[in-house]
Amino acid sequence: MIAPVDELPESIAELGDGLSRAGYLPGPATALVAYLAVRLGKPVLVEGPAGVGKTELAKALASCLGRELVRLQCYEGLDEAKALYEWNYRKQLLRIQAEAQGAGWNEVQDDIFGEEFLLARPLLSAISATSPVVLLIDEIDKTDQEFEALLLELLSDFQITIPELGRISATSQPVVVLTSNNSRELTEALKRRCLYLWLDYPTLEHELAIVRMHAPELADTVARKLVEVVGMVRELDLKKPPSIAESIDWARALLLLGARDIDEETFAQTMSVIVKHRTDLEIVAARVGVALAPASGE
Amino acid sequence: MNGPPAPRGIDARLLEFGEQLRAEGLAVGTSELLDAFDALGEVGWSERSAFQGALAATLAKSPEDRRVFDLVFERFLFRAVEAAALREGVTEWRGAEGQQLDAGEAARLDLDELRAQIAQALADFDEGAMRDLARLAIAAFGRANESPSGVIGVDVQRIRRALGLRSDAQPQLGEGDPRREGLPREALRHFEALLRLELERAQIERTEQLAPARPLGELDRALPSGPAADLAAVHRVVAQLRRRLASHGGEQRGRRRHDHIDIRRTMRSSLQTGGVPIVIKLRPRRPRRPELYVLCDVSTSVTSASVFFLSVLHALHDSFRRMRSFVFIERVSEVTEVFARERAFKAVSDAISRDAGVADVSGYTDYGRVWSEFRALVEDDLDPRATVIVLGDARTNGRDPRAGEFAALAAHAGRTFWLNPEPRLYWNYGDSVISAYAPFCEVFECWTARQLEDFVRSLSAAVPA
Numbered sequence: 001m002i003a004p005v006d007e008l009p010e011s012i013a014e015l016g017d018g019l020s021r022a023g024y025l026p027g028p029a030t031a032l033v034a035y036l037a038v039r040l041g042k043p044v045l046v047e048g049p050a051g052v053g054k055t056e057l058a059k060a061l062a063s064c065l066g067r068e069l070v071r072l073q074c075y076e077g078l079d080e081a082k083a084l085y086e087w088n089y090r091k092q093l094l095r096i097q098a099e100a101q102g103a104g105w106n107e108v109q110d111d112i113f114g115e116e117f118l119l120a121r122p123l124l125s126a127i128s129a130t131s132p133v134v135l136l137i138d139e140i141d142k143t144d145q146e147f148e149a150l151l152l153e154l155l156s157d158f159q160i161t162i163p164e165l166g167r168i169s170a171t172s173q174p175v176v177v178l179t180s181n182n183s184r185e186l187t188e189a190l191k192r193r194c195l196y197l198w199l200d201y202p203t204l205e206h207e208l209a210i211v212r213m214h215a216p217e218l219a220d221t222v223a224r225k226l227v228e229v230v231g232m233v234r235e236l237d238l239k240k241p242p243s244i245a246e247s248i249d250w251a252r253a254l255l256l257l258g259a260r261d262i263d264e265e266t267f268a269q270t271m272s273v274i275v276k277h278r279t280d281l282e283i284v285a286a287r288v289g290v291a292l293a294p295a296s297g298e
Numbered sequence: 299m300n301g302p303p304a305p306r307g308i309d310a311r312l313l314e315f316g317e318q319l320r321a322e323g324l325a326v327g328t329s330e331l332l333d334a335f336d337a338l339g340e341v342g343w344s345e346r347s348a349f350q351g352a353l354a355a356t357l358a359k360s361p362e363d364r365r366v367f368d369l370v371f372e373r374f375l376f377r378a379v380e381a382a383a384l385r386e387g388v389t390e391w392r393g394a395e396g397q398q399l400d401a402g403e404a405a406r407l408d409l410d411e412l413r414a415q416i417a418q419a420l421a422d423f424d425e426g427a428m429r430d431l432a433r434l435a436i437a438a439f440g441r442a443n444e445s446p447s448g449v450i451g452v453d454v455q456r457i458r459r460a461l462g463l464r465s466d467a468q469p470q471l472g473e474g475d476p477r478r479e480g481l482p483r484e485a486l487r488h489f490e491a492l493l494r495l496e497l498e499r500a501q502i503e504r505t506e507q508l509a510p511a512r513p514l515g516e517l518d519r520a521l522p523s524g525p526a527a528d529l530a531a532v533h534r535v536v537a538q539l540r541r542r543l544a545s546h547g548g549e550q551r552g553r554r555r556h557d558h559i560d561i562r563r564t565m566r567s568s569l570q571t572g573g574v575p576i577v578i579k580l581r582p583r584r585p586r587r588p589e590l591y592v593l594c595d596v597s598t599s600v601t602s603a604s605v606f607f608l609s610v611l612h613a614l615h616d617s618f619r620r621m622r623s624f625v626f627i628e629r630v631s632e633v634t635e636v637f638a639r640e641r642a643f644k645a646v647s648d649a650i651s652r653d654a655g656v657a658d659v660s661g662y663t664d665y666g667r668v669w670s671e672f673r674a675l676v677e678d679d680l681d682p683r684a685t686v687i688v689l690g691d692a693r694t695n696g697r698d699p700r701a702g703e704f705a706a707l708a709a710h711a712g713r714t715f716w717l718n719p720e721p722r723l724y725w726n727y728g729d730s731v732i733s734a735y736a737p738f739c740e741v742f743e744c745w746t747a748r749q750l751e752d753f754v755r756s757l758s759a760a761v762p763a
Contacts, residue, residue: 012341012348032341032351039340042333045359089566096573112569192329195337196359203484 008038015064024053024060025210033197034061043155043176045140045191048199050181051243055138057199058177062134065175070129071136072122074143080150084160086119113164123151127158127170134175140190141180148190155193202244204231210244215251225262226251230274232288242274250274264292309335315374319357322366330357347425380499412438413461414476420463420485421476428485432492435461436500454493463489532606535750536613557581589683590614590621591676591711595690596650597627597663606745607689607719608647612637622676625650626668626690630675663693665731666700673707680710688716688739692725692732701734714739717753721745 009015015038016031026034034057037044046054062069072083092112099111120128126135140148154160158170178194180186202210207227211218218226227247234241242250250273259266268285275284312334316326333356341348350371358367412434419427435457462468467480563579571577592614594607611623615637622634636649680686686707692699708714716739718725718732725732732741742753 028347029351032348033355036337036340036352036355040333040336042336044355047360087566087569089562089569092569093565093573096569188325191359192327194359195333195355196364197355198361198364205482 009035009065011035018064019057019060020213022060022063023213024056025206025213026057027202027206030057030197030199033195037177037195038065038175040195041173041175043178043194044197045178045180045186045194046197046199047180047182049201049241051241051245052199052201053244054179054199055136058134058136058138058179061175061177062136065134067131067175068129068133069136070122070126070133070174071138074137074139074141074147076142076144078143078147081121083121083123083147084150085121085124085162087113087164088117088119092117115165118162118165123154124160124168126174126176127154127160127172128168129172129174132172132174134177137176137178139181140178141183141186145187148187152189152193155190201231201234201241204228207231207244207247211247211251214248215255218251218255219260222254222259222262223251226254229262229267229288229292233274233284236283236287238275238280238283239277240275240280246274262292267292311378312338315353315370316357318370318374319367322370324358324363324366326357345426346429376495376499409438416461416489417463417476417481420481420489423482423485423488425488428489429492432489432496436493436496451494453497454490457493458486458490532609532613532747532750535747535754536610589679589681589685590618591680591684591686592621592623593630593668593672593686593688593690594623594625595627595663595688596625605647608650610689610717610750612646624672624675626663626672628662628664628667630668630671632675662695662697663690664697665690665692665694666698666703669700669703669707673703677710680707682712684711686711686714686739688714689719689744690716691718691720691730692716692735693729694731696729699731699734701731701738704735705738708738715753716741717744717750718742719745 009018012031012035015035016026019026019031019034033044036042038061046057048054058071059069095112095117118124123135126133137151140151155176158173160168162168178190201207204227207230208223211223211227212220215223230242230247230250250270253270253273254262254266257266257270259270267288271284271288272281275281313331316331316334319326334353337352337356338349341352343349350368353371354364354367358364412431415427416431416435419431462477463481463486464477465480465483465486468477558581560579560581564575564577567577567579568575592611594611596607614621615623622632623637624630624632633650637646639649716732716735718741720730720743722743724730735741742749744750744753
């Protein structure tokens with residue numbers, strides 16, 4: 001029933017390398033859990049603050065496994081018609097009218113609730129894809145608890161029940177990644193079906209490696225200074241602490257500006273790359289800006 | 299499945315481990331344990347971090363759980379190994395044979411080589427190597443002057459110094475020595491923890507008994523954080539509250555003026571009647587933005603709860619745009635401004651206690667007066683869309699509760715809630731008059747983040763059908 005899965009990674013290190021090649025440097029725990037998810041075919045729930053690369057992990061996983069990424073972005077009020085499936089009622093109606101003469105009611109009814117009239121939404125298309133995909137269910141904490149219940153059947157048995165049609169089982173088993181910003185507690189039932197990975201801001205060395213990977217031309221000293229400063233900024237109580245993506249943006253900005261050091265002036269000019277609230281800007285300028293060396297007269 | 303087959307007895311040990319996790323309050327069910335077995339089938343067992351990580355991914359499903367998990371794991375492994383060692387009579391430190399082996403090993407070791415190896419392991423943060431080297435380090439340096447001080451912490455520092463491990467740069471050392479640049483602080487701390495563990499092991503062997511396992515203390519298990527974490531918990535609950543209020547608050551109230559037909563759903567249901575739309579489906583009414591009025595008691599009788607209340611207020615302000623907040627003691631005063639101005643919780647609570655203008659002549663709450671003043675302030679704005687939340691203990695100090703005023707308020711507002719920071723047991727004793735107000739609002743006992751969560755949850759259930 002489930003298509004044989006081709007070329008699964010053989011070791012944690014192999015998957016880790018694959019992810020690195022896809023532009024994602026996993027920490028040891030990340031590589032391990034991703035490996036388990038792929039090998040065991042269990043969904044993995046990734047939680048952590050915004051901007052630590054939860055979504056990126058799914059993308060990198062898709063690209064290193066050579067699979068298509070199916071993404072379901074969650075939001076308040078998301079329902080099954082948008083996530084699972086929907087009947088293509090226009091087509092159904094046309095069918096009814098086309099057959100209005102002659103055909104008996106039973107034939108028409110059997111007809112119009114066939115797969116032909118089904119519009120696959122992300123979840124259905126993920127499990128009915130001919131080759132296995134990576135299914136990303138992004139920001140699951142944004143939905144209502146009712147929607148979580150909808151997911152349970154899919155996550156544990158990889159099947160979807162459509163009342164008019166019966167059960168649709170997966171033709172290929174997707175790797176499922178759910179992400180959550182931890183803005184609300186997810187239900188036990190959902191957690192029970194998933195492997196759990198907590199992603200936090202990376203350690204200094206790890207982030208340095210990430211920045212180097214994405215901005216290799218940046219001088220080593222600047223890169224190190226950059227991650228140190230970002231670490232300092234994250235320590236503050238901000239509305240929105242800088243994410244990894246913003247560190248990388250900042251590195252690229254510095255590269256463009258040709259900065260050779262992060263001094264007070266450079267920082268003041270470019271800090272809006274990593275800090276994006278007016279009140280946050282003030283706090284950061286007052287607490288971090290002054291700690292840096294004043295611009296050397298060049 | 300690849301990987302080595304499970305050694306006999308491992309399942310029993312794993313179940314025992316699951317038992318211990320349950321005892322510490324983790325929700326470890328059979329399905330989790332089955333997952334754990336599956337996961338262990340996929341990873342190598344020789345590497346401790348992979349072993350631990352695989353178990354954690356299947357058994358511990360929140361950051362708090364993960365922390366408890368790590369502590370229990372450490373304790374379990376340590377005790378399992380030591381118990382086995384005691385049973386088998388294996389020792390490393392005592393007994394002529396062990397002594398000789400140790401001495402021999404230490405002698406064979408090139409001490410400088412050992413220093414370099416340890417430094418390298420720390421620089422690379424190589425968990426496995428650090429663990430092994432910690433044992434060697436104790437063998438080599440721990441007994442240098444033949445008298446372990448008996449205080450483990452002192453011994454750890456002595457060994458660290460002997461190894462020349464420091465986090466700051468040591469330029470006098472040769473080129474290529476990892477210690478030259480200074481070692482990562484994190485790795486140093488970790489190595490010290492390993493040394494400590496090994497020394498504890500040695501102590502158990504000396505005394506030949508295992509101290510009884512003790513359950514984790516509250517302090518151990520809490521994540522290393524302070525009031526900010528409580529604040530975060532409250533914020534999380536309030537975000538949920540917002541969702542509940544938004545979707546369940548006003549929709550049942552007010553008149554149905556007009557409805558919109560939902561073409562899509564009407565067509566869809568018409569298919570059952572051959573395309574003739576017999577049943578008209580209406581578009582669901584969009585919930586309106588809730589307006590929130592929050593009244594917060596800040597008098598001395600609720601001192602213990604007022605920090606909690608203020609954090610609720612603070613969190614509410616982060617989530618709701620259309621919200622006005624008031625604090626009261628004897629009189630009421632609006633503090634919406636303060637929250638709009640200050641962001642940090644500390645600044646807010648300082649500002650309120652300093653200059654919120656709470657005219658408290660006597661320092662005693664006067665609920666009756668508060669109601670009439672509040673009514674005068676907001677009467678024109680109150681409408682059925684509004685939700686009023688009162689945070690207070692309903693202790694009037696013997697003054698007239700003026701429940702009529704409150705009833706009028708509640709009648710104007712859409713929904714009225716009362717969160718009482720006192721345990722239900724104390725309600726209506728002494729000067730508490732909560733029962734006078736209870737008919738006009740929904741009263742909840744609320745002094746922890748969990749109860750706040752219960753309140754939020756019951757919001758959806760409490761909607762009149």
